[in-house]
Amino acid sequence: MAVTFLILPLSVAAAGKGGKPDLSKLPLPVARPVDFTKEVYPLLKESCFKCHGAEKQKGKYRMDTREGAFKVTDDYGPAIKPAHSEESAVIHMVCGLIDEMLMPPPSDKPGQSEKLTAEQVGILRAWIDQGAVWPEGPIQEFVKPVTFEADMKPLFTSACGACHTGSAAKGSFAIDDAAAVIKGGANYPKVVVPGDPKKSSLLTIIAGKDEDLPAPEKHKLAPKQIELVEQWIRQGAK
Ligand code: HEC
Numbered sequence: 001m002a003v004t005f006l007i008l009p010l011s012v013a014a015a016g017k018g019g020k021p022d023l024s025k026l027p028l029p030v031a032r033p034v035d036f037t038k039e040v041y042p043l044l045k046e047s048c049f050k051c052h053g054a055e056k057q058k059g060k061y062r063m064d065t066r067e068g069a070f071k072v073t074d075d076y077g078p079a080i081k082p083a084h085s086e087e088s089a090v091i092h093m094v095c096g097l098i099d100e101m102l103m104p105p106p107s108d109k110p111g112q113s114e115k116l117t118a119e120q121v122g123i124l125r126a127w128i129d130q131g132a133v134w135p136e137g138p139i140q141e142f143v144k145p146v147t148f149e150a151d152m153k154p155l156f157t158s159a160c161g162a163c164h165t166g167s168a169a170k171g172s173f174a175i176d177d178a179a180a181v182i183k184g185g186a187n188y189p190k191v192v193v194p195g196d197p198k199k200s201s202l203l204t205i206i207a208g209k210d211e212d213l214p215a216p217e218k219h220k221l222a223p224k225q226i227e228l229v230e231q232w233i234r235q236g237a238k
């Protein structure tokens with residue numbers, strides 16, 4: 001009988017790129033229907049959006065939108081594979097089954113980056129196994145109302161006010177009230193289409209991407225501010 005020496009590393013839990021994660025280590029899915037809006041989204045918001053949300057997309061992964069969350073990663077397969085939590089990279093990662101890819105990444109500051117509990121992983125797994133239902137569009141419960149008076153006015157006044165107020169407004173585009181902003185200017189009428197960010201040229205302008213404007217860089221806002229203007233438009237530009 002041939003003697004075979006098997007060299008078994010003591011810890012076989014973690015797999016590197018392309019390696020197979022050890023699925024026996026996964027906490028079981030919870031045995032009940034899971035509500036995406038009440039249970040899953042808040043969990044992801046708390047643990048993941050800080051690095052995978054509107055502001056930062058670490059690893060080029062954005063999780064707070066449906067389009068982003070279901071990304072097929074370059075190295076680890078689909079982030080979320082509906083009906084197959086055991087083949088979903090996010091599940092492998094939150095359980096530390098992939099080398100150097102524990103999510104959220106460990107932090108030495110207490111309370112900063114807590115590892116998900118077995119219960120939380122179970123909720124995520126059950127949601128994925130139950131079809132990973134993620135409703136179209138923004139999740140209403142988590143959208144804070146954005147209004148002209150409270151949000152847009154201070155923003156436009158400080159960023160645009162020097163050149164765009166009253167009768168001396170450049171290009172006859174004034175930021176004095178919501179109606180004036182929606183109306184647009186002499187060459188750019190209707191820069192805002194309430195409810196329809198895609199048709200609102202104001203977003204191209206404040207992204208600094210309209211090369212026809214003089215000084216496009218004077219028109220460029222920060223990503224967070226652009227997001228806010230986009231939300232204002234999406235919510236009806238009131
Ligand atoms: C403190 C920041 C931080 C938090 C919080 C965080 N991540 Fe990450 N995440 C990263 C970084 C950094 C990378 C890129 C790592 C790399 O490629 O080496 C990454 C990469 C990923 C990837 C791979 C994306 C790809 O296409 O390769 C997935 C999936 C992921 N994270 C899921 C999550 C999930 C799920 C959560 C919440 C449970 C989470 N992350 C929380 C920082 C974070």
Ligand code: HEC
Binds near residue numbers: 185188213219
């Ligand atoms: C330093 C001055 C300056 C600042 C600051 C500035 N703009 Fe302008 N803007 C201009 C000038 C100059 C024009 C061109 C006007 C013309 O064509 O006569 C213009 C044109 C525009 C137009 C097109 C108007 C039209 O129909 O011709 C829009 C819309 C606009 N700006 C929006 C903004 C917004 C929003 C901000 C703030 C994020 C902003 N601008 C900040 C100087 C400025």
